[in-house]
Amino acid sequence: MKKLLLAVLAYVLPTFPLGYFWHLKAFAGYYQSLEVYRAEVLIPFGLLSMLIQGIVWAVLYRRLFAGQPVLSGALRFAALALPLAWSFMALAVSAKHRMTSPHAYLGIETAFVTLHYVIVSPLIATVYRKGP
DSSP: OHHHHHHHHHHHHHHHHHHHHIIIIITHHHHHHHTOSOSSOOHHHHHHHHHHHHHHHHHHHHHHHTTSOHHHHHHHHHHHHHHHHHIIIIIHHHHHSOOSOHHHHHHHHHHHHHHHHHHHHHHHHHHTOOOO
16 A cells, blocks of 8 residues: 555656646746636646546556566556557647647647656656565
């Protein structure tokens, strides 16, 4: 149970500040020009979403990749998680939401999702790494 909690935290703790900084600070003007987000985002919904994702990814990692060396586990996890997350965070949103440029949104969200999983994958892998 301790490793599960640590893996959830390894996902959630970097995800919130990264998402906040990326979407609401660094690229806020870009997202505003795309007209894709509401004026007042609902932070609690975003946190709940991250918590659910963190729990699911932690459980899946434990079942599929636990005990592997960090690099191997992180790469295998990212190979599964990144395309799946990209499909619902970037592709599906650009396909069905009103915005000024679905292609521009797809581009910036692809960059975000990639960076996100480059950060969280080794952190989760570290929790479940092969150890003594």
